[in-house]
Amino acid sequence: MAFTPRVFSGMQPTGNLHLGNYLGALTRWVEMQKTHDCLYCIVDMHAITLWQDPAELKAAIRSVTAAYLAAGLDPRRSIIFNQSQVAEHAELAWVFSCVARLGWLNRMTQFKEKAGKDREQASVGLYAYPILMAADILVYKATHVPVGDDQKQHLELTRDIAQKFNNDYADAIRAAGHAEAAFFPLCEPVIMGPATRVMSLRDGTKKMSKSDPSELSRINMTDDADTIARKIQKAKTDPEPLPSEHADLAGRPEADNLVGIFAALANSSKAQVLQEFGGSQFSKFKTALAELAVARLGPVNAEMSRLLADPGEIDRVLADGAARARLLAAPVMRQVKEIVGFLRP
Ligand code: ATP
Ligand code: MG
Numbered sequence: 001m002a003f004t005p006r007v008f009s010g011m012q013p014t015g016n017l018h019l020g021n022y023l024g025a026l027t028r029w030v031e032m033q034k035t036h037d038c039l040y041c042i043v044d045m046h047a048i049t050l051w052q053d054p055a056e057l058k059a060a061i062r063s064v065t066a067a068y069l070a071a072g073l074d075p076r077r078s079i080i081f082n083q084s085q086v087a088e089h090a091e092l093a094w095v096f097s098c099v100a101r102l103g104w105l106n107r108m109t110q111f112k113e114k115a116g117k118d119r120e121q122a123s124v125g126l127y128a129y130p131i132l133m134a135a136d137i138l139v140y141k142a143t144h145v146p147v148g149d150d151q152k153q154h155l156e157l158t159r160d161i162a163q164k165f166n167n168d169y170a171d172a173i174r175a176a177g178h179a180e181a182a183f184f185p186l187c188e189p190v191i192m193g194p195a196t197r198v199m200s201l202r203d204g205t206k207k208m209s210k211s212d213p214s215e216l217s218r219i220n221m222t223d224d225a226d227t228i229a230r231k232i233q234k235a236k237t238d239p240e241p242l243p244s245e246h247a248d249l250a251g252r253p254e255a256d257n258l259v260g261i262f263a264a265l266a267n268s269s270k271a272q273v274l275q276e277f278g279g280s281q282f283s284k285f286k287t288a289l290a291e292l293a294v295a296r297l298g299p300v301n302a303e304m305s306r307l308l309a310d311p312g313e314i315d316r317v318l319a320d321g322a323a324r325a326r327l328l329a330a331p332v333m334r335q336v337k338e339i340v341g342f343l344r345p
Contacts, residue, residue, distance in 0.1 A: 019218065026068070221297060244275070
């Protein structure tokens with residue numbers, strides 16, 4: 001069965017957006033809004049799976065919204081909103097909690113990484129995170145989900161939930177008039193773009209994350225030129241000069257990461273970057289990388305500051321987006337209740 005193509009994606013307001021969010025997701029989102037109907041969410045309900053200071057959370061929601069707009073998302077073309085304003089996300093997540101199996105969630109690597117050693121002390125929300133994510137996507141029957149590489153496993157779970165819901169409730173779904181018992185689409189991950197997995201500047205085997213305690217591990221979209229240059233100068237490397245061949249980056253995760261970032265920022269390829277910098281010492285390469293990063297992020301950063309000077313306008317964008325999102329989510333949730341067998345007046 002054919003579903004209307006629709007794009008959904010989101011970011012957590014857990015801190016400042018970084019280069020990984022920008023290259024891995026945002027630049028792709030801007031492209032997709034040219035060809036698709038898109039919803040871009042600030043997933044504040046996901047954020048509180050780890051402790052967030054309330055005042056800081058509010059500020060982070062506005063800051064992520066400003067980053068979306070500054071990066072080129074157009075609130076007239078796409079629906080931009082914060083998750084908690086649309087109650088259907090949480091409502092559908094409960095139904096999905098009863099569809100998903102414990103065994104499925106037990107395999108999720110993000111939970112293992114974020115919960116760390118003291119799993120007993122992790123919030124239940126952190127464990128159930130992928131279920132809410134499935135609801136975020138499916139409450140709009142979204143078909144395409146542009147994300148970074150780290151979200152692949154969660155999207156597979158989303159497909160499993162959609163499939164199991166369609167199977168478990170097949171008769172009720174048909175009775176409600178849906179041919180082939182396909183109520184929810186099996187959404188496709190869109191994991192493409194210049195850099196689907198940007199790594200930490202301190203450890204080339206860990207992904208760059210908002211929630212990494214080390215500020216030196218990431219370049220934030222709000223960092224000024226000096227900060228960007230300092231973080232790149234301090235980025236971990238190895239003692240060898242850069243190789244000339246792409247294949248020789250194997251086993252050198254930090255070098256590979258910096259070359260990948262350069263290529264993504266320059267809209268070129270790692271091979272092209274190595275043609276220019278092969279044989280160079282890191283000091284020379286890092287200076288060029290810092291200049292490039294400042295040139296790319298500087299204008300976005302300036303636009304973010306301009307937008308953040310008027311928080312009222314940001315709140316209006318979110319309220320308008322939420323109202324439009326609710327118009328899409330409400331009928332889907334009404335049908336879900338009918339299918340599941342909840343009695344309504
Ligand atoms: P947190 O540490 O709080 O989980 P995060 O940095 O992982 O923050 P998210 O809000 O969880 O950011 O993810 C937003 C989007 O950015 C997702 O599509 C995710 O796949 C993508 N993303 C996150 N980190 C990276 C990265 N290092 N490289 C590429 N894409 C990334
Ligand atoms: Mg994350």
